[in-house]
Amino acid sequence: MHLPHLLSLLIWLPMLGAIAVLAFGRQANTARWLALATTVATFLLSIPLWMDYLPAIPGMQFVEKLAWIPALNANYALGVDGIAIALIVLTTFTSVLVILGAWGPIEERVSQYMAAMLALEGLLVGVFAATDALLFYVFFEGMLIPMFILIGIWGGPRRVYATLKFFIYTFLGSIFMLVGLIYLHVKTGEFSLDAFAHASLGAKEQAWLFFAFLIAFAIKVPMWPVHTWLPDAHVEAPTGGSVILAAIMLKVGGYGFVRFSLPITPDASQEYAWVVIAMSLIAVVYIGYVALVQEDMKKLVAYSSIAHMGFVTLGIFVALALVRVNANPVGARLAIQGAMVQMISHGFVSGAMFSCIGVMYDRLHTRMIKDYGGIVNVMPWFAAFMVLFAMANCGLPGTSGFVGEFMVILAAFQDSPLIAAVAAFTLIIGAAYTLWLVKRVVFGEVGNDKVAKMKDLDAREWIVLGAFAAGVLAVGVYPKPLTDLMEPAVQQLVQQLSLAKT
């Protein structure tokens, strides 16, 4: 029915591409074309994943399993459900655009940049495809390395501080997860996520494990108050790095909650859901206000990412209260669906916003809002895209940004109208910081002579922004294919959650 070892192919093809780019890419253009060909091929190969996925069959599909470290009973085990497929396709889609986006702007060490991007793509697919905890951990940590290199070499002036902060922050979090995984391994004798999910764990064990996972994934998402690495990393990262970071890497955190926290420690997750919900709501309000006063466009969008990711964690943990306290499984499914749609949507929207900033940065080499103004006069097409993505960032219906937030707010209301009210505050504050940015950057008289000389989008930039726009509108106008894809996995998860472990 489909290619054998499709998942392995999706992981290793970009890795091999990375090696090939390093080996043959001495000429910048060779490196670019080779990288583009690799990502396009990977993207095309990932489409059958969606097409051939059988929603009627529960559990993981496209399963692969090889003994990896027999002494530890760790396996090279892969498999995906609807949630993972959506994220993998998002990864392969975004990777193509990132390579295209780096075509002109990256002139130094082109082959190495492209290779790092390709390696990152493979590792990210691996994270979403791994069903073995140790394998997941290797991919999870492994993806730090190319990102570390991307920021450290092609980054801005404070790149050393930013890379160290990024690396140590996230590495610190994953150490706790490793300890948790080792504990689970000792307990079950395996590393399979399925075995972990079925392990019987006492309340105290679950609590320790829950917080170990929480630290790891909360930093990754990132959630308030462990978010401060993200604005610094974004500001210093090259455009492509920012796009991948915001569009895909943050999603690993949300994915982790769904794959680890909820199935392995459901009782502790329920008990401490209020902690995560509170952190998510603070993210929406507090971070919204912080985003309002940013002077650097990238920082503004970085903070806005944190606020939007708050809806992901909110949806995931509101679902627990809904299914367990209120006996409302449909509401719980709505909440998790909302969180997952928000992840995909945020992938498009944040990727597009950072690409837009990249387009401007390539022309004026500044990210400061005050250096721009009246761009619409000289770059009308760009302005149209920017306003579209800004509207998606405000959650306007018809764009993808609306769907997830809408679902999460509807579901949260069923748990507590007050939680929904605080979350819905994003309608106001999100519009405030986004539209104020648009007002200062896009509208008005031409800001200065440099702006007056800016050229509108070239064909390559057009393709990148156009592709993001297509994604934003497709999910916004017709989200059903996406929710249908994820529905069986969500349903299964909610069913699993309804059963206590202790």
Added chain:
Amino acid sequence: MLSKTILLVIVLAPLFGALVAGLLRNQVGRKGAAGVTIAGVLLSCALSFHVLYQLVWGGATTFNENLYTWFQVGSFGAHVGFLVDRLTAMMMVVVTFVSLMVHVYTIGYMADDDGFQRFFSYIALFTFSMLMLVMSNNFLQLFFGWEAVGLVSYLLIGFWFKRPSAIFANMKAFLVNRVGDFGFLLGIAGVLFWFGSLDYSQVFGATASDVALTRTVEIFAGHPWHVATIVCVCLFVGAMGKSAQVPLHVWLPDSMEGPTPISALIHAATMVTAGIFMVARMSPLFELSETALSFVLVIGATTALFTGLIGIVQNDIKRVVAYSTLSQLGYMTVALGVSAYAGGVYHLMTHAFFKALLFLGAGSVIVAMHHEQDMRYMGGLRKYMPITWITMWLGSLALAGAPGFAGFFSKDAIIEAVGESHRWGSGYAYFCVMAGVFVTALYSFRLLYKTFHGKERFVVDAHHHGHGHHDDHHDDHGHQEPGHLAHAPHESPWVITLPLVLLAIPSVVIGWFTVGPMLFGGWFGGAIRVSQEEGRDVLGEIGKEFHDPLHMVLHGFTQAPFWIAFAGFAVATWIWLFNPGVTERFKSALRPLYTMLNNKYWVDELYQAVFARGGIALGRGLWKGGDAGLIDGVAVNGSAALVDRVSATVRWLQSGYLYHYAFAMILGLIALLGGVWWVNHLAP
């Protein structure tokens, strides 16, 4: 039977026009853009009339069908679909007809503008969005339309994006509307939670059961609230944003920064009435909550009177009409508040005609005055532009409620309905709408006199070429010498005057045909539901006295509203036609009152200080204090610094001197031996 294809064409034709005019603007050119959008809206309009005809005379039944499923999670499905009954059909006709008039008018008004195609694209997109809003059969699509019209309004207010005032006004409009949407979205969430669906038919069906009536919920412990009250108040907060009710009214006057055609279409005739339409559509819900209706009533009454008062002191011709719109929206809201939904919607319709007329007339004046909007530099224009003058008079008479004109029927019915009502707040509302009648007459005739009558207060300066006909629209606020025109004002071209005439006709006559069935004849059928409890159906009570429009007109002459309006007319005539100098004396005699009105009760200043500057200060505090100070400063960099210090200390031990190490070894040995000895001999 209504055909789904026809309904789809009605919605999609303007969208197609918008896409062609917007995306292919260079390929199709000016004529192509205007042609394709006008053709689309004309088709929509013709088919809308067809739908209305089918529903009223053709025996068609209500159309309610889903087009496609937006998403399906478990048993909860969100859909996109149409509900077309008479209420919808009336809205469709109003929206597409006014839109068509505005499209034609735009050819003349925007003739010299660089953004010609873009403008057509936006107004066609608006027509699409507004149709999606009124034709929706569920709350989700309603919200989609709601936000989409908000987006187009944002784009159009900021159409002249070089003007700082325009791009401030459009952001303000969007944000204030978002405050309303905040409530609206929570209301929708409440509807889903407590009524189990987002489809109108199911929700309104569920309201028939007693569940909704009796159920209470404690959002704050110890304060049980009826769910219907919570839902309705939340939904109405949305209406307050879109229909610019106090205290969310501040965006509408500023929206006049947009070109005049959209002030007529969006900010007078259609979009701002979406809130009124929504509440009327939700009448089965609102009927469940006496509290929510009283809330609606008081907000509407306050808006009706207090925003009208501001209109008296405005000098910008568009702003007078804008404040008049606010006040009239207040009247509609009052009607909703006393359960006279049909009255509110009826006033919506008549208002759409005469207010669009007034705005387009004001636009015609503005074109003639070379984009001067200040009435202090007008006067005596009647001899230059007779068609505009006469149609503006007709529109103003309709607005002031002169018996026989369209506004008379609708406004009189609202005032009588309020008088009939016993709902909490109706006494206050009755005072407000009565006083409002005087205010309406005052500002309406003031506008006419200051613009068309009296002495000319502008100078035709033939040698002065600075303000030629081809003045850049973007700079029209930047006149060096106000009141200096390069050549004499003249009547506008036919593309401008034709819509004025076509709008003037219904403004004058439509009441005669429609008042009987629409207000008192149960014309809306099941679309509007009013509780039949004793004393609640105020329109029904008034309807018992109603025989035919002629009697209503004759009766109107004997009633207080007519004489109050006449008093307003007389005062306005005495002051602005015969004694214009007297206004200065009034100003100094009533200085505090004038200052208050001229500053619009300082609401803008208050919001600017509290929400805008306060929000920025809060954000800066959280950023510098929370993120940079506590989290990064203390926790993150603090840990790093701690590690630094510890390692620095430890490094000091690694001195490299042999005698240091030897000394440490000896100390260690002593400590170790001492420890062993202590454990063996002293420890218990």
